[in-house]
Amino acid sequence: MQKDAYAMIVEAIDSGVYRPGDRLVESELAERFGVSRTPVREALQRLETQSMLARDGRSLIVASLDHNQLAELYVVRAELEALAAALAAKHAAPEEVRVLQDMVDQDWTCHGDALSLSRSNKQFHRQIHLASHNRYLVQQLDLVHRSMALLATTSLAAEGRSDAALREHQAIVDAIREGDEQAASTALRTHISKAFETRLKLDAAQGGKTLF
DSSP, X not given: OOOOHHHHHHHHHHXXXXXXXXXXXXXXXXXXXXXXXXXXXXXXXXXXXXXXXXXXXXXXXXXXXXXXXXXXXXXXXXHHHHHHHHHHHHHOOHHHHHHHHHHHHHHGGGTTOHHHHHHHHHHHHHHHHHHTTOHHHHHHHHHHHHHHTTOSSOGGGSXXXXXXXXXXXXXXXXXXXXXXXXXXXXXXXXXXXHHHHHHHHHHHHTTTOTTX
16 A cells, blocks of 8 residues: 555654654655655645745745734634534534543543643544534645644643643533534634633743744
8 A cells, every 4th residue: 555645744743753943855754654755755845835844945844833824823723613513513423422522531531641632632623523524624624733733832731721621622512412503613612712822821931932
């Protein structure tokens, strides 16, 4: 089975193997992922077109988000995620709701582990996207969350944020379970707003270094 160079590079960025500012070298990537240089070159060109990579002279580096880009990203994310939650409240099967609840319950056992919570948070949101049962919305949210990988830190690392985030997750699941589209949309929008606020506070505390 042919390995997908694009998917592997995206996953490496998303998991923090490559961070904002890191230089990506075609030959090194080909060796790391065990593929030829041609699909790597094509993947890099695609990622540059999607603004995941930026030019630094003749080199390609993992892009970073400035303050305005971050704000724009969170505006779009809040709107799309809120729509996904509303649609999930309308269309989610009982089994999908139980999976969401299990995710929240499991996350409480990861208390204080920001890295684990960050990974499970992505899975939780992805599950809501899928529960919306709207393939076009899922595709757009995939693009948004791909850009989120360009953030060097997780807001869940802030003191007290993980507990608050899990309570917000529970409110989202409760609204979806009850089939309350407006409540689900509002709960998700509030969750994203709180995450954005926390990230801004982290950035201010660290002198603007969290957004590099």
